[in-house]
Amino acid sequence: MTKWNTKTTENLLKAILTLKNTNEAKKFFRDLLTEQEICEFGKRWQAAQMLSQKISYAAIEKKTGLSSTTVARISKWLNKGMGGYQLIINRLNHHNSVPKGRGLS
Numbered sequence: 001m002t003k004w005n006t007k008t009t010e011n012l013l014k015a016i017l018t019l020k021n022t023n024e025a026k027k028f029f030r031d032l033l034t035e036q037e038i039c040e041f042g043k044r045w046q047a048a049q050m051l052s053q054k055i056s057y058a059a060i061e062k063k064t065g066l067s068s069t070t071v072a073r074i075s076k077w078l079n080k081g082m083g084g085y086q087l088i089i090n091r092l093n094h095h096n097s098v099p100k101g102r103g104l105s
Contacts, residue, residue: 016028048085049089052089
């Protein structure tokens with residue numbers, strides 16, 4: 001196991017998977033994290049989405065307030081990480097492209 005991949009973090013990930021909607025997620029993450037930590041995670045996720053749309057580092061830095069180092073790190077993980085960013089970006093893009101009432105059966 002790596003430093004972060006422990007039984008404790010596995011338990012946390014399982015807890016996250018039980019969340020049923022954004023309201024539950026908001027409650028859980030607000031209890032788990034500080035407001036600043038939640039905002040930081042949100043900015044990193046926004047940067048990953050913007051990078052996937054080929055938006056420039058400078059524009060991302062301006063929009064999010066993240067440093068160039070952080071944006072570069074997110075870009076590295078987006079392109080050469082474990083595939084988590086791309087998995088969710090693709091999933092959300094697919095979900096948003098399916099017309100309402102026409103979901104997969």
